[in-house]
Amino acid sequence: MYSTKILLIGCVCAGMFLSIYLRKLTVGGAVCGGLIAFLLFLGTGFAGLLMMAAFFILGTAASQWRHQFKIVMGLAEADKGQRVASQVLANAGVPALAAVLALCFPSQRELCTVLVAAAFASATSDTLSSELGNVYGSRFYHVLSWQKDSRGENGVVSLEGSIAGIAGSAAIALLFACFTGWTPVVAVVLLAGITGNVFDSVLGATLERKRFISNDTVNFLNTLFAALLAGGLLSAIDF
Template identity: 50%
Template structure:
């Protein structure tokens, strides 16, 4: 019965978000499927990570739209591919936790790491463009044009790190403040760096699109989290 209620609540939330034109109808359905896969394996903890990511991303995307529209093409409405790019890895981890409940705590940690990276990337991109004062190419560290792929600022980097730390704090609220929080925060920050490197190289050469880069940044964060888990365990 509880699962049916959650499915209905998530469906209602997705419908409202679609009506608010934050997601396309296809993205709303995709988001519902992602959320349910996350819930199946990690229950309310996983949904909380998803909510924090999506809520902060939505607010950051909306913030100072006029400023960002002068820098690059900017839209608030998200496509199904974008939902999968940011939440697909988490959905797979949720299903893995459902199939292998004895490893649920590990999969929850890895899911948080993936969301930490996605949150850091979105906040640093959306808000760094607005509040950054000096912009540098992440490969050459020479000054570069604001808004281009692989261009970072100190302000954007710090904002992104704060996003990763927020996910780590949520993990601590559900579990406890331990080495897992460090793993999540570091994985999120480093995953965001991977995103910038891929943006400055393969995305600029049009060998990867933004959705592919977002998938790889969450995958990279999860791989880093696995390494840190066994290192610190």
């Protein structure tokens, strides 16, 4: 176990260095991400760690996909999408809290792993639906009124983006299944991720548009919502 931790620390440090070198994360963002990664491993094992890695890889790839097009359309993120610590916490803060709960209550480790999976499923769904929807979407609608709206506005959805979001949630659910097997809980993770993404759009269309909350807050709340929904569904099916 000791040698595994040493190897893990080396891999995480290498990932931190690479993310800084490739300008995917700031130094603060990389340090924050590295600490959360190690915390996830301690609390939920390789399952939580790899789900975080999958979210980061898929989210980064989606953000960089057709980046020049996004620049021309005024949709590209600042600093070429380089993430800072607050953005890392917004997307991975809830999984980190679930990992802490797993450490405090080892008997609930399986439940906490589900919460981690649901949160990352929502974060991945949100990122892919937004980034790829802005590129491939043909018609854009306000999520509440269903009136036509502008590409890239908060709370705006498209069919293409929604499909990408479902695929993102499915990717995390599939990775979760690799560690737990094909049980009804996989469907819970998938559903929680998709619903969390919808909740993100609702927050974007209401509170974020009115500038009551920031995008980081929206991202944190959508992952929290997904985790709580998964926990509620598990209680209903007597997990």
